[in-house]
Amino acid sequence: MSVIEYRRMALDKLHLHGYRCKDCGVLHPSWEKYTCGECRSSNLVREDLSGKAKVTHFGAVYYPPTEFKGEEPYLLAEIVTEEGLRTSSRIVKMPLDALKVGDTVQSTIRRVKIGPEGELYYGVKFDKV
Amino acid sequence: MSNVCLKSYGIYVPRGRIASKTIASLYGKGLPGFKTTSVSELDEDCLTMAYEAAKNCLAKETGKVDAVILATTSLPFEYKKGSSLLAQMLKIEHAWCIDIGASFMASAEALWLAGQMIGGGTLENVLVVASEHSRPEQGEETDFGWGSGAAAFLVSNKGIASLNFLTPDYGIEAFDIWKLRGNAKLKYRPEMLDDNFAVAISRFVKGMGGKDQLKKYRYAAIGLNRSRWAKALNKAGIAAEQIDPVNCSTYLGHLGAATLGINLALAIDQAAQGDLILGIGYAHGNLVGVEISIDSAPERVQLLEFIQNGEERTLAEFWQAVYDRRMRGYGN
Amino acid sequence: MGIKIGVLGTGKTKHGILYDKSLRDLMVEAGRKAMQDAGLGPEDIDLLVVGNAASIGFNSENNLAAMIGDHLGLVPKPNVRCEAACGTGGWAAQIAAMGILSGLYKTVLVIGGEKMSDVTTDVGTTVIAQAADAKEEYFGGHTFPSGVAMYAARYMARFGSTEADMAHVAVKNHYYGARNPDAQLRFECTVEEVLKSPYVAKPLHLFEVCPMTDAASAVVLCNEDIMKASNKPQVYITGTGVGSGTFYNTCDQLEDNWGLVKGPVDKAYEMAGVKPSQINIAEIYNAFSIQEILGLEAAGFAPYGEGWKLVAEGHTHHDGRIPINISGGVLSKGHPLGATGTSEIVDVVQQLRGDFPGVKVKDPEFGLSINRGGPGSVCVCYVYQRMA
Numbered sequence: 001m002s003v004i005e006y007r008r009m010a011l012d013k014l015h016l017h018g019y020r021c022k023d024c025g026v027l028h029p030s031w032e033k034y035t036c037g038e039c040r041s042s043n044l045v046r047e048d049l050s051g052k053a054k055v056t057h058f059g060a061v062y063y064p065p066t067e068f069k070g071e072e073p074y075l076l077a078e079i080v081t082e083e084g085l086r087t088s089s090r091i092v093k094m095p096l097d098a099l100k101v102g103d104t105v106q107s108t109i110r111r112v113k114i115g116p117e118g119e120l121y122y123g124v125k126f127d128k129v
Numbered sequence: 130m131s132n133v134c135l136k137s138y139g140i141y142v143p144r145g146r147i148a149s150k151t152i153a154s155l156y157g158k159g160l161p162g163f164k165t166t167s168v169s170e171l172d173e174d175c176l177t178m179a180y181e182a183a184k185n186c187l188a189k190e191t192g193k194v195d196a197v198i199l200a201t202t203s204l205p206f207e208y209k210k211g212s213s214l215l216a217q218m219l220k221i222e223h224a225w226c227i228d229i230g231a232s233f234m235a236s237a238e239a240l241w242l243a244g245q246m247i248g249g250g251t252l253e254n255v256l257v258v259a260s261e262h263s264r265p266e267q268g269e270e271t272d273f274g275w276g277s278g279a280a281a282f283l284v285s286n287k288g289i290a291s292l293n294f295l296t297p298d299y300g301i302e303a304f305d306i307w308k309l310r311g312n313a314k315l316k317y318r319p320e321m322l323d324d325n326f327a328v329a330i331s332r333f334v335k336g337m338g339g340k341d342q343l344k345k346y347r348y349a350a351i352g353l354n355r356s357r358w359a360k361a362l363n364k365a366g367i368a369a370e371q372i373d374p375v376n377c378s379t380y381l382g383h384l385g386a387a388t389l390g391i392n393l394a395l396a397i398d399q400a401a402q403g404d405l406i407l408g409i410g411y412a413h414g415n416l417v418g419v420e421i422s423i424d425s426a427p428e429r430v431q432l433l434e435f436i437q438n439g440e441e442r443t444l445a446e447f448w449q450a451v452y453d454r455r456m457r458g459y460g461n
Numbered sequence: 462m463g464i465k466i467g468v469l470g471t472g473k474t475k476h477g478i479l480y481d482k483s484l485r486d487l488m489v490e491a492g493r494k495a496m497q498d499a500g501l502g503p504e505d506i507d508l509l510v511v512g513n514a515a516s517i518g519f520n521s522e523n524n525l526a527a528m529i530g531d532h533l534g535l536v537p538k539p540n541v542r543c544e545a546a547c548g549t550g551g552w553a554a555q556i557a558a559m560g561i562l563s564g565l566y567k568t569v570l571v572i573g574g575e576k577m578s579d580v581t582t583d584v585g586t587t588v589i590a591q592a593a594d595a596k597e598e599y600f601g602g603h604t605f606p607s608g609v610a611m612y613a614a615r616y617m618a619r620f621g622s623t624e625a626d627m628a629h630v631a632v633k634n635h636y637y638g639a640r641n642p643d644a645q646l647r648f649e650c651t652v653e654e655v656l657k658s659p660y661v662a663k664p665l666h667l668f669e670v671c672p673m674t675d676a677a678s679a680v681v682l683c684n685e686d687i688m689k690a691s692n693k694p695q696v697y698i699t700g701t702g703v704g705s706g707t708f709y710n711t712c713d714q715l716e717d718n719w720g721l722v723k724g725p726v727d728k729a730y731e732m733a734g735v736k737p738s739q740i741n742i743a744e745i746y747n748a749f750s751i752q753e754i755l756g757l758e759a760a761g762f763a764p765y766g767e768g769w770k771l772v773a774e775g776h777t778h779h780d781g782r783i784p785i786n787i788s789g790g791v792l793s794k795g796h797p798l799g800a801t802g803t804s805e806i807v808d809v810v811q812q813l814r815g816d817f818p819g820v821k822v823k824d825p826e827f828g829l830s831i832n833r834g835g836p837g838s839v840c841v842c843y844v845y846q847r848m849a
Binding site for chain 1: 170171172173174176177180181205206214217218220449453
């Protein structure tokens with residue numbers, strides 16, 4: 001990460017979105033914007049998502065990378081959005097036993113991390129509805 | 130009815146609360162006149178809270194926002210805009226983005242500026258967000274009771290309430306709470322803090338035509354913690370029942386520029402149609418006033434009850450949110 | 462014994478400081494262009510080889526072949542990443558060649574890419590220096606330019622050449638770089654201007670040193686049967702030679718620098734059955750101008766110690782006896798570490814096909830690319846032939 005990368009990617013990180021293949025209709029996570037994994041088409045279009053999702057699995061990190069030291073333990077959940085996209089995300093701070101499989105969560109914007117040049121990244125985390 | 134109105138509003142307050150007695154267990158004395166203050170999480174700051182408040186404010190609005198004004202003295206950046214990033218977070222495009230800071234009056238000034246923009250006739254909707262993020266320095270924990278929170282207002286040419294701005298008074302130039310650039314320490318002089326306020330409020334009352342003129346206001350939302358200046362306010366003719374229902378500081382602490390914003394939101398939430406609300410923005414002996422006339426009372430969302438209830442935080446959690454944050458380089 | 466590996470398609474991005482393009486943007490672009498040029502889709506590729514020298518240092522990312530394989534729709538085909546410092550691109554093609562010659566794979570997509578502009582210059586310099594012994598020889602502040610400068614100084618002392626003599630290499634390369642629309646540095650200069658440009662590491666001036674660059678370039682290589690059956694210009698790799706050299710500057714670098722190239726290039730000539738005099742276009746690695754001189758001497762184009770004269774007298778221009786670096790060379794194209802070797806292949810092949818976007822060499826039949834890397838530690842050479 002660097003301030004150069006920040007300019008390229010920071011705004012994309014603010015809002016939950018995916019890429020839909022115009023040829024086969026499958027919705028992919030935000031990073032799959034080059035080639036459809038289903039039909040190999042390159043006809044992908046960005047689609048903003050509502051941010052509403054259900055928790056399918058979750059876990060907690062106890063040994064974090066350097067940039068996240070001090071936040072542990074923190075929750076990471078696999079979710080399925082109401083548009084049908086399967087992705088994963090941080091959950092906002094809550095007691096570890098407060099989250100359950102099947103819970104409905106909603107996206108919000110929180111600080112994610114500070115980069116090596118002091119650039120602040122904001123991004124999507126989910127909170128229980 | 131003036132042509133500067135409030136269309137909608139919203140607030141955001143972190144869930145966490147630290148009790149005065151918990152603070153006292155470590156420092157020997159508790160918060161200055163507050164029951165609790167609000168405690169944010171490590172991943173929250175002035176901008177994330179501003180975003181949440183604005184989201185609540187704009188939840189039912191569909192019109193284009195023409196300008197975003199962010200009022201705060203605790204932006205994460207000393208050199209970099211916050212309002213434009215906030216606009217990006219809210220997916221607001223092609224809007225003027227303005228940061229107003231420097232003092233706790235910023236929210237009142239932001240509302241006034243929004244009013245001028247609407248009054249000018251070319252803009253239709255201006256989003257004003259006041260957000261403050263707690264940052265006690267070592268030794269200040271029990272002096273100010275800093276808290277965190279945000280309030281957002283959509284100012285427009287039509288809405289639920291009309292805004293009328295009173296004559297501003299910047300006639301006193303004083304140091305009572307200040308910080309020189311390049312110096313980490315916030316300085317303050319309690320005697321000047323108290324005296325400046327007493328002089329300013331007295332000038333305000335005189336300018337209004339006397340204490341009796343203040344009786345018409347159902348609520349007086351003051352942009353600072355009432356407990357410190359309870360006597361001066363009383364003397365000025367502002368009664369406890371005008372202030373107490375709209376005094377967030379008791380539960381949230383000192384919210385800097387966001388105090389007035391949240392107090393105004395509390396007032397609007399509790400007001401009835403036809404009520405008049407006085408909002409007072411104050412700092413360093415300077416005082417600006419805004420009258421809000423409720424044209425159609427909004428549906429009550431129980432903001433006061435919401436503010437009064439939070440999740441209790443331990444001393445360790447408070448320490449992590451405040452000190453550990455700074456030591457780990459998370460910044461403000 | 463000759464080999465025949467078809468170059469079915471080529472593709473490259475612009476070279477430059479491309480803040481709005483990420484490493485994966487560049488590699489996907491080059492990979493797609495190469496497949497399109499080859500007339501193939503992802504389903505036709507048997508193997509992906511990705512060449513990248515330092516993505517961990519420049520971009521904080523790793524496992525690139527898997528990433529690019531995903532983004533190009535190549536899953537579940539195998540993929541592998543290769544690293545050999547500046548010789549990465551050449552080696553990536555070598556792995557493809559081995560796969561094709563063994564019969565295990567029929568078509569291989571090779572993508573070299575590097576994105577160097579995300580970090581500041583000092584960080585980039587540090588990352589690059591890790592391609593030498595960062596814990597020993599380079600521990601105290603050596604940089605790659607300073608390492609090369611040492612053997613440039615030895616060369617000049619040994620053969621009596623001056624900075625002005627050496628400057629002709631930069632003049633020629635910048636002349637052609639200015640005419641290459643994909644090059645990073647597109648300005649011409651005179652010998653005087655080269656000498657006036659500040660020292661990077663004495664005796665090397667700024668105009669004699671390549672810039673840091675973002676770019677990717679790709680080729681689709683295939684076996685002879687597939688190449689013959691295609692309607693593409695019949696350009697083949699007909700010979701190759703690879704060798705290693707010293708990892709350390711303070712060994713007898715001069716002989717090694719010449720020797721580093723001589724062994725592999727002779728092997729490539731022998732395999733292809735050609736002599737140096739038959740080569741019509743050569744792309745010789747020249748991140749520093751001295752490397753073009755040493756490379757062309759080792760390739761047999763000039764006697765040892767006299768390479769700079771060949772350049773100064775115009776013999777290496779596009780209409781000269783042996784056109785060298787008509788792309789502008791690494792000096793003006795820029796040096797996107799992992800992509801340099803593959804870009805040499807692309808440039809030679811495009812010259813042989815007649816569709817090079819810059820200055821074209823007239824009717825070339827045989828080509829040569831020399832990709833070296835590290836402090837003098839790796840060299841990969843290819844000989845090419847355009848067949849009827």
